[in-house]
Amino acid sequence: GAVVSQHPSRVICKSGTSVKIECRSLDFQATTMFWYRQFPKQSLMLMATSNEGSKATYEQGVEKDKFLINHASLTLSTLTVTSAHPEDSSFYICSASLGHPNQPQHFGDGTRLSIL
Amino acid sequence: AQKITQTQPGMFVQEKEAVTLDCTYDTSDQSYGLFWYKQPSSGEMIFLIYQGSYDEQNATEGRYSLNFQKARKSANLVISASQLGDSAMYFCAMKVTGGGNKLTFGTGTQLKVEL
Numbered sequence: 001g002a003v004v005s006q007h008p009s010r011v012i013c014k015s016g017t018s019v020k021i022e023c024r025s026l027d028f029q030a031t032t033m034f035w036y037r038q039f040p041k042q043s044l045m046l047m048a049t050s051n052e053g054s055k056a057t058y059e060q061g062v063e064k065d066k067f068l069i070n071h072a073s074l075t076l077s078t079l080t081v082t083s084a085h086p087e088d089s090s091f092y093i094c095s096a097s098l099g100h101p102n103q104p105q106h107f108g109d110g111t112r113l114s115i116l
Numbered sequence: 117a118q119k120i121t122q123t124q125p126g127m128f129v130q131e132k133e134a135v136t137l138d139c140t141y142d143t144s145d146q147s148y149g150l151f152w153y154k155q156p157s158s159g160e161m162i163f164l165i166y167q168g169s170y171d172e173q174n175a176t177e178g179r180y181s182l183n184f185q186k187a188r189k190s191a192n193l194v195i196s197a198s199q200l201g202d203s204a205m206y207f208c209a210m211k212v213t214g215g216g217n218k219l220t221f222g223t224g225t226q227l228k229v230e231l
Contacts, residue, residue, distance in 0.1 A: 032216070032217055034217075034218070034219070042223070042224075043207065043221045043222065043223050043224050044161075044207070044221050046218065046219075049216060049218065091159060093159070093161065095161070095219075097217055099217065101147070101148075101149055101211065101212075101213040101217070102149050102166060102168050104151055104163040104166055105151075105163075105217070105219055106163065107153075107160065107161035107163075108160075109158075109159065109160045110159040110160060110161075112159070
């Protein structure tokens with residue numbers, strides 16, 4: 001089945017650091033990937049849609065300059081949390097799908113980000 | 117806009133029993149897909165089962181089945197013969213054809229399987 005790999009799985013860093021998270025589709029090409037944020041005991045909140053070769057589409061309320069998304073190839077999207085602060089601490093998870101409406105999104109294993 | 121409602125924040129079931137997790141949805145689109153995902157405490161999202169809006173039969177995948185009632189706009193997940201490893205958060209989600217493949221998630225149901 002379709003596999004999505006996400007790295008790193010856990011990051012602990014100091015306030016002010018920029019953190020890059022990678023999302024790779026291992027056995028299929030994904031023109032579109034999605035980035036979600038999840039707070040404890042809550043549902044997934046879509047942050048942005050990552051489009052290969054073009055700008056990402058951000059959901060309302062998500063800061064474009066804080067959460068930089070790059071989708072440079074059909075198998076890789078990156079999310080960079082710039083100048084991270086403690087309030088950016090969260091669980092970030094990416095997904096990709098084969099594109100057909102009846103195909104599920106396949107998720108990476110997520111990244112737990114802790115900003116000290 | 118689409119909306120998914122999961123009214124059960126938490127559910128308990130005894131091992132080997134069946135359990136139904138509720139999901140209702142709202143959309144004005146005629147063509148859509150409904151999905152269930154399992155999220156263990158480790159965080160990964162595991163795809164369980166899919167039901168298309170035009171599918172006449174309820175979807176089944178091993179111990180998972182989807183009780184799809186289109187007129188009531190409900191898509192309940194039934195887990196048969198519960199196992200301890202089924203303890204997790206379960207999310208119902210929907211995407212509509214032409215919606216850019218975006219998934220709309222419900223708030224989730226935390227299932228605990230007991231001995």
